[in-house]
Amino acid sequence: xxxxxxxxxxxxxxxxxxxxxxxxxxxxxxxxxxxxxxxxxxxxxxxxxxxxxxxxxxxxxxxxxxxxxxxxxxxxxxxxxxxxxxxxxxxxxxxxxxxxxxxxxxxxx
Amino acid sequence: xxxxxxxxxxxxxxxxxxxxxxxxxxxxxxxxxxxxxxxxxxxxxxxxxxxxxxxxxxxxxxxxxxxxxxxxxxxxxxxxxxxxxxxxxxxxxxxxxxxxxxxxxxxxxxxxxxxxxxxxxxxxxxxxxxxxxxxxxxxxxxxxxxxxxxxxxxxxxxxxxxxxxxxxxxxxxxxxxxxxxxxxxxxxxxxxxxxxxxxxxxxxxxxxxxxxxxxxxxxxxxxxxxxxxxxxxxxxxxx
Ligand code: SF4
Ligand code: SF4
Ligand code: FES
Numbered sequence: 264x265x266x267x268x269x270x271x272x273x274x275x276x277x278x279x280x281x282x283x284x285x286x287x288x289x290x291x292x293x294x295x296x297x298x299x300x301x302x303x304x305x306x307x308x309x310x311x312x313x314x315x316x317x318x319x320x321x322x323x324x325x326x327x328x329x330x331x332x333x334x335x336x337x338x339x340x341x342x343x344x345x346x347x348x349x350x351x352x353x354x355x356x357x358x359x360x361x362x363x364x365x366x367x368x369x370x371x372x
Numbered sequence: 373x374x375x376x377x378x379x380x381x382x383x384x385x386x387x388x389x390x391x392x393x394x395x396x397x398x399x400x401x402x403x404x405x406x407x408x409x410x411x412x413x414x415x416x417x418x419x420x421x422x423x424x425x426x427x428x429x430x431x432x433x434x435x436x437x438x439x440x441x442x443x444x445x446x447x448x449x450x451x452x453x454x455x456x457x458x459x460x461x462x463x464x465x466x467x468x469x470x471x472x473x474x475x476x477x478x479x480x481x482x483x484x485x486x487x488x489x490x491x492x493x494x495x496x497x498x499x500x501x502x503x504x505x506x507x508x509x510x511x512x513x514x515x516x517x518x519x520x521x522x523x524x525x526x527x528x529x530x531x532x533x534x535x536x537x538x539x540x541x542x543x544x545x546x547x548x549x550x551x552x553x554x555x556x557x558x559x560x561x562x563x564x565x566x567x568x569x570x571x572x573x574x575x576x577x578x579x580x581x582x583x584x585x586x587x588x589x590x591x592x593x594x595x596x597x598x599x600x601x602x603x604x605x606x607x608x609x610x611x
Contacts, residue, residue, distance in 0.1 A: 265569065269599060334574075
């Protein structure tokens, strides 16, 4: 179990490194070029590359974050066993649902 | 430094206790263990402390010296005293028996839990195992095998302090030397044991163990090796 989580955390870290870099560069580009929300939505509307990138980002974050949080809760609060796994699974699903909803929302807007 | 006065504050008691102060003259090339012995023989006959070999082999003389765990038989007073003061406490992270003596039971129980014991298998090997001196495995074993079980790394590790399940650097270092022992027949169980709760994944790579190990071993790297080996084993099982 721990090894599987370890592997999942390392692999999603690689994805996140790229995704976060692209995300930041895009934000800086948009801000530097004075793009308005309207301009941005124009470019993201119906853009499958955008949807694919951000869906991957969301999925990776929904896996990566809860694994780290699991270690913190275990070490700091002594949470343990099914209770911690169930809470974090719920948390991961929440991240996934909210994140995908947001990405899809921008895609169709 | 010879002839000047040394002030030694020593922890007396168990978990509850207090420091007592002793004074004695410094001597040339004196070790911390020499100081404790001199105090016990001359001033405080019921002072409890441990040692056996006095030459850095047995691992029994470790204590906290001015805040950091050290092997006292090989630590010169001149290297660690601050302004002529030595503060001596039992090792951290283990229950105190009395004064400077700790109960090492949990430390060694965790070695067993980490499967830090050679597993010969039910049938003896038919022939000698051939281990090339410069093979990667042999070199990994060499890097970690000189552990004297002093408990200094265990005492130095903050994760041990806050997670009572954590197996600790020494046990994991030993497990890593065995993972690289081609004669060993208990690898599946060992890799499962070190990947369980409290195993190698709990290490925060603080490196206090590696900084303070008196044998200059690097448990942190051994733990990194275990993370890789157990990940590889997990991938093999699932594919
Ligand atoms: S590297 Fe790991 S085992 Fe060593 S002191 Fe840090 S947390 Fe403990
Ligand atoms: S790894 Fe080093 S510090 Fe830890 S028990 Fe062995 S010799 Fe002592
Ligand atoms: S007395 Fe044996 S290592 Fe110090």
